[in-house]
Amino acid sequence: MKVLGSRVTNLKLAELLNNISLNSFHFPESLALKLAEDLPATDRQGFVENVKQSGAEIDDPLIIEKEEYTVLAATSPLSGRIMSDVLEKARLHNLPPWSNANLNSSASAYITLLTTAKRIYNNSLASESQRLEDLLALNPVGSLIGVLDSAGNVLIISTSLNRPFGSKRLLPSTGVILSNFNLHPTDNLLPWSCPLILKLKNNNYADGDDDHDDDEVLAIGVTGGLSAPFVAAQIIINKVHGGKSAPEAVTGPLLHLERGSPGQLLGCVSTVTNGSDVYQVLLERETGLRGADRCSDPTLVLILQSHAGHVGAYGAPTARVHIDGY
Known part of the structure; x- marks a missing residue:
């Protein structure tokens, strides 16, 4: 210590x-x-x-390989499946990121994404014989630690304070990801925590040039309740498909999932207040949607960025992010 x-x-x-x-x-x-x-x-x-x-074990990471990017994630099987399914649906629907210049188009895309996420969550939970109420009641919280240097070497840790090695999952084969988020004693599907590495590929290499030093590398950590894999997927969508900067990818409107009536999920969009034009446009398309500066789930996001020898660190919500050492 x-x-x-x-x-x-x-x-x-x-x-x-x-x-x-x-x-x-x-x-x-x-x-x-x-x-x-x-x-x-x-x-x-x-x-x-x-x-x-503790009975810890070594697992392989979730790997999502696309033409534009690669994702290495240390998640539970359920969280990984939700995140990869949301990414695939967003790609198939060609969903654009949020843009205040075209509120109607952005609102339609967001509601499509929310509807898709609800369906993916419900189908995933049903396949694992999980009750939504049980998972919402757990409401796990955690913290994030990330280290990054100008050479692109990265270490990101998602942890809880009450039980080290709680999730019994370690991924040393990548050399970059550790996950010891707390595991519920009767549930092998948690944690919701999503520490991952996103590598954006530079497709401008000359023939025969295998030097990928110009590839952009981001370490993304998301902790909180069941919204964590959904939020992680949105950050990737904002960065990969929307071309947003790292801070824009985490500070723009993000959709979260909240408890509704028994067995039902409701949507909440963060950094949007109920009286704003943005919220009114969204509400026209999704009556149960709630707008808030910060949604009720305890989601915390950290991004570490390395590109062309430059490094940066960003987080959201800003009120809960410690900036010392960034």
Whole structure:
């Protein structure tokens, strides 16, 4: 454990994670032994035993490979399926991002996206014999930690404070993603947390040129309730199909899902107030939609961006984002 303000370096982290993935038979003990080296000698054995009892396992990441981009995501199977299905439907419908210059067109696209998301959620939950009310009641929250350098090396962690290694999911084979979000004891589908890597491909390479240094890399972390995979998909849509900048991709209107009548999902659009023209146009197409500066779900978004040697960090909602160190 490091005190506030300490400089933390681990130049062999990628090597450590790779070695763990190659020796998965001894996981999580191999990871615990390495991490315990930073602890006082009297605390090491207890730490190792606690980690071993967690029953952690190594999983492969969700990989979405498209012509324009690649996504590596450390999500639960349900969250991954929801996110990939929303992305595919948005591509098929050629849904544009939000634009205040054409409110009617943007509103129609948003309502189409919301309707599609509701259908995907309901179908996904039904296939897993999950009750919507049970998942809404869990309302998990978490935090995000991200590290990025100008060379494009990235580490993003989604975590909860009450149970380290709670989700029993670690993805060291990528060298970039860890996920230990808390898992409900009776539900193998959570967490909703969506730490992912988005790589935007530069298609202007010369023939035979395999140098992808100009590719833009973004680490995107989304925590919160069941809206997390839906919000993650919208950020990718805004960035890939809308050509928005990283901060615009997270601060523009984003759709969230909220509890309605039993078994029903309602929509909420963030950064839009009930009295605005934007909300009125949306309400004409979706009567149950709610506009709010911040929707009721505890969604938190973090983006780290690396492109051509430049790095940046952005988050939303801004009132809950710590900017120290950005």
